[in-house]
Amino acid sequence: MFEPKIVAFFCTWCTYTAADLAGTARMQYAPNARIIRVMCSGRIDPQFVLDAFRKGADGVLIGGCHPGDCHYQEGNYKALRRYHLLQRLLEQMGIEKERLRLEWISASEGDKVKQVINDMTETIRRLGPLNIMELPEQEPVRAASLT
Amino acid sequence: MSKPKVAFYWCASCGGCEEAVVDLAENILDVVNAVDIVFWPVALDFKREDVEQMEDHEIDVTFLNGAIRLKEQEEMAKLLRQKSKLMIAFGSCSHLGGIPGLGNLWNRNEIFQRAYHEVSSLEEHNGKHPETHVKVPEGELELPEFYHTVHALNQVVEVDYYLPGCPPTPKLLLQAVQAILQDNLPERGTVLAPDKALCEECPRNESKPEKLLITDIKRPHQVHVDPEKCLLAQGVICMGPATRAGCEALCINGNMPCTGCFGPTSKVLDQGAKALSAVASILDYNEEEDIQQVMNKIADPVGTFYRYGLPVSMLQRRNLAKTKS
Ligand code: SF4
Numbered sequence: 153m154f155e156p157k158i159v160a161f162f163c164t165w166c167t168y169t170a171a172d173l174a175g176t177a178r179m180q181y182a183p184n185a186r187i188i189r190v191m192c193s194g195r196i197d198p199q200f201v202l203d204a205f206r207k208g209a210d211g212v213l214i215g216g217c218h219p220g221d222c223h224y225q226e227g228n229y230k231a232l233r234r235y236h237l238l239q240r241l242l243e244q245m246g247i248e249k250e251r252l253r254l255e256w257i258s259a260s261e262g263d264k265v266k267q268v269i270n271d272m273t274e275t276i277r278r279l280g281p282l283n284i285m286e287l288p289e290q291e292p293v294r295a296a297s298l299t
Numbered sequence: 300m301s302k303p304k305v306a307f308y309w310c311a312s313c314g315g316c317e318e319a320v321v322d323l324a325e326n327i328l329d330v331v332n333a334v335d336i337v338f339w340p341v342a343l344d345f346k347r348e349d350v351e352q353m354e355d356h357e358i359d360v361t362f363l364n365g366a367i368r369l370k371e372q373e374e375m376a377k378l379l380r381q382k383s384k385l386m387i388a389f390g391s392c393s394h395l396g397g398i399p400g401l402g403n404l405w406n407r408n409e410i411f412q413r414a415y416h417e418v419s420s421l422e423e424h425n426g427k428h429p430e431t432h433v434k435v436p437e438g439e440l441e442l443p444e445f446y447h448t449v450h451a452l453n454q455v456v457e458v459d460y461y462l463p464g465c466p467p468t469p470k471l472l473l474q475a476v477q478a479i480l481q482d483n484l485p486e487r488g489t490v491l492a493p494d495k496a497l498c499e500e501c502p503r504n505e506s507k508p509e510k511l512l513i514t515d516i517k518r519p520h521q522v523h524v525d526p527e528k529c530l531l532a533q534g535v536i537c538m539g540p541a542t543r544a545g546c547e548a549l550c551i552n553g554n555m556p557c558t559g560c561f562g563p564t565s566k567v568l569d570q571g572a573k574a575l576s577a578v579a580s581i582l583d584y585n586e587e588e589d590i591q592q593v594m595n596k597i598a599d600p601v602g603t604f605y606r607y608g609l610p611v612s613m614l615q616r617r618n619l620a621k622t623k624s
Pocket residue numbers: 497498499501502503504507528529530531532537538539540551557
C-alpha cells in the first residue's frame with residue numbers, strides 16, 4: 153500500500169503543543185506526517201511549501217492557532233492568505249489542491265491533530281504519489297553580486 | 300594581450316538579446332575593435348563545423364542567449380561550453396528560462412496540438428507537425444527533438460556568469476565587457492547586476508507607505524496609474540520586491556509594473572513564491588471569502604509570478620503526469 157509522505161509545519165504555540173498532547177495522551181494516528189515546528193504559521197514561507205513538494209512530499213499540512221489566537225496577532229491571517237494563493241498556483245502547476253491543507257488547531261485539541269493527520273493521509277493515499285521532478289534535484293541559480 | 304575571441308549564440312529566444320548587442324550604439328564599435336568575433340550566426344556567416352574545428356577553450360567568452368528547448372540547442376550549448384573559457388548566460392531566457400519557459404505549463408504534445416492543429420491563424424491545417432525524421436521526395440530529413448521541458452542554460456552546462464534582463468541593458472553589457480577586458484571579473488557564478496531588490500533603486504520607493512496594505516488587485520489597464528506612487532500601493536502587482544535591481548526601474552519609469560525579468564537576488568530561491576508571499580502579506584483582509592475574492596483576480600498566477608523564471612523555480616514545470624500525452 154502506498155504510504156504518503158506528509159510534511160507538517162506546526163506553530164509552536166498551538167498546533168505543535170496539540171501534537172505533543174496527542175503524543176503524551178498516547179493517541180494512535182497515522183505515522184505519515186513529519187512534523188516541523190515553526191514559531192508561527194506566519195513564518196511559513198511559501199518557498200518552504202514548494203521546497204517540500206520538490207524534495208518529495210506528497211502533501212503539506214500547515215497548522216496554526218485559531219483566528220484571533222495567534223501569539224503574534226496576525227501570523228495566521230498571513231498564512232491563510234498565502235495558502236489561498238498557493239493553492240491556486242499549485243492547481244495551475246498540476247498539483248491537486250488537496251495536497252496542501254491548512255488547519256487551525258489549538259493547544260488543547262490533541263484529538264484534532266489525530267483526526268486531521270488520519271484524514272489527510274487517506275486523502276493523499278487516494279490521490280497517489282506526487283512525482284513532480286523530471287530530473288533529479290537541480291541547484292537553482294544562486295549568485296553573488298557585482299557591486 | 301591579443302584580442303579576446305568572442306562568440307555570440309542564440310537558442311530559444313526572440314532575437315531581442317541580439318538587438319541589445321546592437322543597441323550598444325556607438326559603443327559597439329569600441330567593443331568590436333577590442334574583441335575578435337569568431338562566431339555570431341545571426342550577423343555573420345559561421346557554421347557549426349567552424350566551432351567544431353576549434354581547439355577546446357579557444358574562445359575566450361561565449362555570450363549565449365535563449366533557453367534550451369530543442370536538442371540541437373543543448374548540443375550547441377555543450378559544444379560552445381567545451382570550446383570556451385567563459386560561458387555567459389545572456390538575458391532572462393538563458394539565465395532563468397524566460398518567456399519560452401512558460402511552455403513548461405504544457406508538454407510537447409499539447410504545444411504541437413495547439414500550434415500546428417488548432418490555432419485559427421494557421422493558413423492550412425494539413426494535420427502535420429514537426430517530427431524528428433521526415434521523408435520528403437529528396438530523401439529523409441532530420442529535425443532536432445523538441446523537448447517536453449524548457450531549461451535554463453545552467454541546467455544543461457556549467458555557466459560562469461549571468462547577464463540578467465529581457466534584454467540586458469546596454470549599461471550592464473558594457474560593464475561586463477569592460478570587466479572581461481580588464482580581467483576584473485567577480486567570483487564565478489555571479490549575476491552581473493547588484494544583489495539587492497529593485498524597490499531599493501526604484502524612484503517610487505519613497506512613496507511607499509510605512510505599512511503597505513491593499514484592499515484590491517487591479518491590472519494596469521484597469522486603473523489610471525499615478526506616475527508618482529508605488530505601483531504595489533495602488534493595487535497593481537509589481538514584482539519589484541522579489542526582483543533583482545540593475546535595470547534602474549525601466550518599466551516603472553514607463554509607468555508599468557515590474558514583471559520580474561532580472562530574476563531574484565541571491566537570497567531568494569524561488570522568485571515567484573517570494574512575490575506571492577509579498578502580495579499575500581499586504582492584502583488587508585482576514586476573512587476567507589474576501590481573501591478568495593481578491594486572489595481570484597490574479598487570473599494567471601504562474602504567468603504573473605513566474606513570467607521569466609518557471610524553469611529555474613522550485614517546481615520547474617507543470618506536473619508532467621497531469622499533462623495530456
Ligand atoms: S513595488 Fe514596484 S513601484 Fe513599488 S517601490 Fe517596488 S519596484 Fe517601485
